[in-house]
Amino acid sequence: MLTETMCLTKNPESSMTDSSKRRKLVQMVGISVLIISLMITIFFLFVIVIWVTVRGAGVISWEFLTAMPRKAMTQGGIFPAILGTFYLSLGAVIFALPLGILSAIYLNEYAGNNIIVRIIKMGINNLAGVPSIVFGLFGLAIFVKFLGFGVSILSGALTLAIMILPVIISTTVEALKAIPDSFREAGYGVGATKWQIVKGIILPTALPGILTGTILGIGRAAGETAPILFTAATFFSKRLPKSIFDEVLALPYHIYALMTEGTHPDAQVPIAYGTALVLLMLVLGLDVVAIIIRTRTRKKKLW
């Protein structure tokens, strides 16, 4: 009876029942909450980038990027820190990339799906969530002390490598999973062995995905302070590192040093922001490279 009277009313506005008005209101409130959440997130991201840029851009110059620090870090540049971060990231990739890719291939292509494999996969995923200071302590105990590498590029790079291994393994596994089984079948169909299929078809096809994950992993490693705190970084060095057994300056640790050590905060704080800006640009630059690789392969992807 009620609905019938509703339908008979002539004014379309009044044909809206209380319930549909309420539903429309709830819908609008819901969307607003989503939009506001997004705005807050974007706001903070922008504030960070703008804040660091405004405070740090003043000190950036060619000399700042290429010179050694002078007068107890109150003048000069941050070249050794840039170089140190480069060495540490490169070292981490050299160790972690082959190990990570090969482990992922075994896990995804060969290991099957028994309980042990599942536990290993779960362990790797959990490893990615371990606080980086824990990796730092581990690096100190194993590489610096036990293996006797000392506080050095080698110890730091190995520690960072272990930290990004789970990231590389899980992104590689995801990239391998995304390859359709029909490619594997086709490979068997022409008489290829599993290894020939993996090497000749699966790996080249998955490579862009693997690289994307790896680059994001490097981005994370480059910005970490805790893993290199006890294993590689030093406050100050008069010369550039000569071998992998030398300690180095590194960008994130240099910021920490500028903010906590020394006696001239008025001169050191702007340099710290400049250093932060360089680090930020470096990490964003790596992310852009990853995004470019990803979009280019998406365009080519036709299966």
Add this chain to the structure above:
Amino acid sequence: MVETSETTACTPACTEKNIRMFVQNLNVHFGDNHVLKEVSIDIICNSITALIGPSGCGKSTFIRCLDRMNDIIPSARVSGNIHLDNKNIYDPDYEPFDLRKKVGMVFQKPNPFPKSIFENLAFGLRIHGIRKKDEIDKKVVKALQAAALWDEVKDRLHASAFSLSGGQQQRLCIARTLAIEPEVILFDEPCSALDPISTSKIEELMITLKEKYTIVIVTHNLQQAVRISDYTGFLYLGKLIEYGETKQLFTNPKDKLTEKYITGRFG
């Protein structure tokens, strides 16, 4: 059993009865599911053998036994004998990848590798130990010509295989199989994803290919079986109900079930 009227030249020499492969008491289980029951068939040299039957009757499972593709499925259990040139292909010493060089397979959906047209063929050649560039070039051209694809792709051999149409992709997959010079080619519903024109091109191709190769095809399309095959086997619920010359099976089936199926009363 099947009689062969004509004597054909096979490489390598066939048995006196012109049998390329013979299948004896083949049983396949997937877990607890008994998919193929006591299937026995002789695959005749240089002929096209079609397998028909309703969905789920085991046609694809059967054809995938002939190149041990079911080995990939962990739950599959195969028993019985399948001989190729008088060797048991399920012998533990018989490596599946050696078998699959002799018994090639073309799949239901065109599945070229995500590589260039040229590389799709060169990959198979390289994994079988052919390294010389000019030899690879020669074999690629020959295979593309044999698959009636050469004229359409000769100007873009290094373009992605995915730039081809579905029918061209399927002929590329056939060329990929031909490149490694098998003895037997298995087709698992090769035209089910293709339009009628592409289908007729592939059918013509298969008829020319049987001069050199022995062909086994699984098809849902009864007309297709009539058009191209010399022998037909009818599978139903995992059993081979009837097997014989195509003409005889379609015009004068011995079994009531076959008759019902080919006249469209079930399936």
